[in-house]
Amino acid sequence: MVIGPCSTITEAGHFARTPVLNAAILDVDLRDGDITLVVEALLAIDIPIFVYR
Template identity: 75%
Template sequence: MLSGLCVLVVEDEPIIAADLDETVEGGLVIGPCSTITEARQGARTPRLNAAILDVNLRDGDITPVLEALLARDIPVLIYTGAELPPKLRARHPDLIVLQKPLQPGRLLLELKRVRRHAAHAASH
């Protein structure tokens, strides 16, 4: 289903990270990254196709990583138990924000949707 897809997963809760890793079955998972430092390194992966990001990690918020990914036109899903900070929502009103917990099938659907949208935008 996700064959050939390279997805950065940023999540600091081990059980949720394991679930995300399993959900992206068939694709290549970079991570799961549990710190901003790991996430920044993962965001530099050359063949990255998408990212699933938690907003608040133990060592800070995901804003610098999110900005780096968006600058590279990498499709991003925000997967959080919190609200998207107002500054981020104002800067990026089109971000898809999914609230934890979420059924794996819905997460896969949204991941495929952002990937298709990005591919469509790149072709125009």
């Protein structure tokens, strides 16, 4: 299942809590801030991530 795209940290944080999430592709340059908290949340629940710029 594909969820997104997300253009803000708020949206990404919301989708990070989606129970059907299997992996995440994250853009380092979201409009409203740093993706560190989203990355940490995903890693804490063992969701694989790919980060690009």
